[in-house]
Amino acid sequence: MSSRVRVGIAGTGSYVPERVVANSFFEAHIDTSDEWIVQRTGIKERRFVAPDQATSDLCLIAAQRALESARLTPADLDLIIVGTLTPDHLLPGTSALLQEMLGAKRAGAFDVNAACTGFLTALNTAEAFIAAGRARHVLAIGAESLSRFVDLKDRSSCILFGDGAGAAIVAPHDECKQGEILRTSLGADGSGYKFIHMTGGGSRLPPTHETLESGEHFIRVQGRETYRFAVHKMAEIITEMMEGHTADELCLVVPHQVNQRIIDGALERLGWSEEKIMVNIQRYGNTSAASVPIAFDEAVRTGRLVKGKLVILVAFGAGLTWGGALLRW
Numbered sequence: 576m577s578s579r580v581r582v583g584i585a586g587t588g589s590y591v592p593e594r595v596v597a598n599s600f601f602e603a604h605i606d607t608s609d610e611w612i613v614q615r616t617g618i619k620e621r622r623f624v625a626p627d628q629a630t631s632d633l634c635l636i637a638a639q640r641a642l643e644s645a646r647l648t649p650a651d652l653d654l655i656i657v658g659t660l661t662p663d664h665l666l667p668g669t670s671a672l673l674q675e676m677l678g679a680k681r682a683g684a685f686d687v688n689a690a691c692t693g694f695l696t697a698l699n700t701a702e703a704f705i706a707a708g709r710a711r712h713v714l715a716i717g718a719e720s721l722s723r724f725v726d727l728k729d730r731s732s733c734i735l736f737g738d739g740a741g742a743a744i745v746a747p748h749d750e751c752k753q754g755e756i757l758r759t760s761l762g763a764d765g766s767g768y769k770f771i772h773m774t775g776g777g778s779r780l781p782p783t784h785e786t787l788e789s790g791e792h793f794i795r796v797q798g799r800e801t802y803r804f805a806v807h808k809m810a811e812i813i814t815e816m817m818e819g820h821t822a823d824e825l826c827l828v829v830p831h832q833v834n835q836r837i838i839d840g841a842l843e844r845l846g847w848s849e850e851k852i853m854v855n856i857q858r859y860g861n862t863s864a865a866s867v868p869i870a871f872d873e874a875v876r877t878g879r880l881v882k883g884k885l886v887i888l889v890a891f892g893a894g895l896t897w898g899g900a901l902l903r904w
Contacts, residue, residue: 582705584754584902585647585712585746588640589872590633591622591739591859596722601734604727612734613857617835621737621860623722629663631672633740633865634718638677640872641714641742645751649679653710656700657686658693658717658864660893661724665776669718682714690771691831691892692761693717693864694741698888698900699759701745711750716742717864724773726793735834736794737860741868754886758816758901763894770800771893802840805833808891809841812899816887825851826884826904827874831891832856832866853879863892880904 597620598609612618624633634657642648655677657670670684689696694717701713718740725733748755774780775791786792809830817825828851830838835856842852853874862869867890874880886904891897 579706580708581748582702582745582756583748583751584756585744585751586641586643586645587741587743587868587872587875588637588642588644589739589741589869590636590640591869592624592628592633594623594625596621596623598734601727605730605733607730607734615836616735617856618734618860619857622739624720624738628720630659630661630718630720630740631663631669631676633720633738634669634673634716634742635676637716637718637740637742638673638714641744645744645746647712647744649677650681651712652679652682652714654701654704654713655679655682655684656697656713656715658689658697659686659719660688660690660693660863661720662686689892689896689898690894691833691863691866692890692894692896692898694868695888695890695898695900696761698743698745699761699898702756702759705745705747711746713745714742715745716740717866717868719863719865721794721863724792724794726790729793729795731798732794732796735796735861737862739859739862739865739869741865741872743868743871753904755903756900757903759899760812760815761896761898763896765894767800767804767895768893770797770804770895771795802834802837804895805837805891806840806844808897809837809889810844812889812891812897813841813845813887816889816899816901820885824885826881826886827851827853827879828887828889829853829867829871829874830889832859832870833861866890
């Protein structure tokens with residue numbers, strides 16, 4: 576049996592649309608205010624796609640930036656994995672469209688849908704391919720155009736979401752010499768599927784006049800239940816990732832940017848300060864699968880990571896799903 580290949584992160588990239596949507600935008604649609612939204616979510620603004628943009632367009636720029644960071648070309652890619660719940664189409668996958676747009680002719684391509692855990696699922700899968708020697712360079716992406724699926728009459732959900740894409744190039748650690756993936760985990764509990772869901776548009780409720788009129792194609796969130804799940808799961812995953820290590824070894828946790836109160840609640844459970852947490856929710860909102868890779872790329876580019884120190888990536892979302900990754904930068 577061949578030995579397992581050590582796997583690292585060769586480069587990262589991200590992109591958010593140009594349109595900035597401040598909290599004041601929602602005042603014309605629902606009973607809310609900037610103060611109310613900031614107090615309950617920590618969000619001050621988010622980005623929305625332009626009318627002619629789709630998820631693959633966001634992926635393209637994030638992917639190009641990640642490739643540039645890794646000093647690779649599209650021809651070097653063996654596989655493209657896109658985590659998204661808002662693909663361009665039900666068929667074909669956004670990954671195939673991206674493969675053509677990039678010109679990555681050698682690469683296989685497929686999508687994964689684990690909602691907000693989409694990027695961690697893509698990263699976990701990429702790591703497995705490389706560790707097994709079945710690929711050398713894999714592009715893992717989390718990307719969303721959530722603004723296409725928000726109900727501007729639903730105060731509990733419409734204020735939360737934004738659009739964007741984040742990417743990582745996964746490669747043998749002996750080649751990239753950084754971001755070694757030490758541990759990963761994925762989990763799910765389908766009994767909580769009603770906490771965050773969008774029922775219309777699939778085979779259970781295909782698009783009809785009736786489903787469109789009843790708003791079945793919009794994202795629905797049960798806030799109280801989601802809050803309890805997210806606080807518990809974030810703390811649990813971080814604890815799992817840190818097993819066998821001390822807090823002194825850790826330089827940063829990059830969590831899913833779901834809600835500032837959830838992040839604060841998890842920190843309280845852990846007894847940790849904000850210094851080791853990467854937070855950018857105030858500028859981008861909840862971008863689902865794009866959330867962790869956008870924040871991770873921002874941390875890389877702003878010097879938040881320390882060579883030789885540990886980094887934790889953690890996400891949780893609809894499904895219910897969750898995932899974590901422990902890296903040594």
